[in-house]
Amino acid sequence: MLLIYCPYCEEERSELEFRHGGDAHIARPTNMADITDEEFQEFFFLRDNPKGLIFERWRHIHGCGRFFNAARDTVSDKFYMSYKAGQPKPDVPGVTSAAATNENTGGNAK
Amino acid sequence: MADQALRKAPLAGRHGGSAGARVTPAAPATRLSLRAGTDAIGTLSLAFGLELPQRPKTSASISGRHALWLGPDEWLLIDENGADLAGIAAGISALHSATDVSHRNTAILVSGPDAAAAIAAACPLDLGKTIFPVGAAARTVLGKIEIVLLRTGEEDYRVECWRSFSPYAFGMLVDGAEDAGL
Ligand SMILES: [Zn+2]
Numbered sequence: 001m002l003l004i005y006c007p008y009c010e011e012e013r014s015e016l017e018f019r020h021g022g023d024a025h026i027a028r029p030t031n032m033a034d035i036t037d038e039e040f041q042e043f044f045f046l047r048d049n050p051k052g053l054i055f056e057r058w059r060h061i062h063g064c065g066r067f068f069n070a071a072r073d074t075v076s077d078k079f080y081m082s083y084k085a086g087q088p089k090p091d092v093p094g095v096t097s098a099a100a101t102n103e104n105t106g107g108n109a110k
Numbered sequence: 111m112a113d114q115a116l117r118k119a120p121l122a123g124r125h126g127g128s129a130g131a132r133v134t135p136a137a138p139a140t141r142l143s144l145r146a147g148t149d150a151i152g153t154l155s156l157a158f159g160l161e162l163p164q165r166p167k168t169s170a171s172i173s174g175r176h177a178l179w180l181g182p183d184e185w186l187l188i189d190e191n192g193a194d195l196a197g198i199a200a201g202i203s204a205l206h207s208a209t210d211v212s213h214r215n216t217a218i219l220v221s222g223p224d225a226a227a228a229i230a231a232a233c234p235l236d237l238g239k240t241i242f243p244v245g246a247a248a249r250t251v252l253g254k255i256e257i258v259l260l261r262t263g264e265e266d267y268r269v270e271c272w273r274s275f276s277p278y279a280f281g282m283l284v285d286g287a288e289d290a291g292l
Pocket of ligand 1: 007009066
């Protein structure tokens with residue numbers, strides 16, 4: 001059983017109490033009516049699906065009910081850290097994100 | 111004259127458990143699902159007559175009335191004496207949301223030296239004495255359903271669940287109690 005740290009309950013709780021909420025830090029366009037279909041597609045549907053470090057929304061749905069964000073490894077399932085909703089994307093010490101590598105090599109991942 | 115609808119207790123007449131863990135339906139109680147911001151906590155505490163807890167997994171109790179911390183702005187209030195909690199809430203002007211859930215929930219009492227083991231048969235929460243002491247409370251899961259667990263004594267727990275799930279919860283706890291006694 002995976003244990004996930006909830007930043008609101010301030011302790012690790014069983015994965016059975018949590019629900020996954022997709023990628024974190026997806027900025028919703030402020031000019032939604034003006035953007036092109038391609039831009040909407042990019043915002044709404046397209047995700048990087050990285051191998052390795054990912055930042056995700058999680059909800060402690062059967063606990064405190066709160067949404068929060070977590071950094072997880074998509075290969076090992078290891079949770080590096082959790083942080084409250086609204087906080088900026090943190091650095092994960094000693095871990096390089098696949099997205100950062102893509103940026104360095106000219107990939108289009110954000 | 112129309113027949114009057116009768117309120118049925120969902121677990122009436124049930125009993126079970128083992129020598130180490132008794133499982134019994136709790137008496138009817140009034141309940142309130144309460145939501146409020148930090149600035150309203152003082153006023154609400156005064157009106158309900160107990161300090162609304164602000165730390166995770168804690169509760170406050172006074173003469174049969176309990177306030178359980180469920181989330182940063184969410185509490186479950188239970189009054190075992192059937193006080194009109196919704197009526198109290200109606201007289202409070204501080205911004206809050208109060209929903210009467212007296213009959214949405216029912217409760218099951220699990221008591222005895224094997225009580226924690228009986229619950230742990232289907233609940234992933236750590237029920238150890240230091241991490242879940244007397245007075246600790248949490249929303250969590252029991253098997254496939256959501257529950258709110260309150261530790262009322264060294265060997266006593268109150269399991270709150272939705273009434274339509276209560277036969278499942280009761281069966282699960284009885285199984286756990288029997289297994290814990292083996
Ligand atoms: Zn939580």
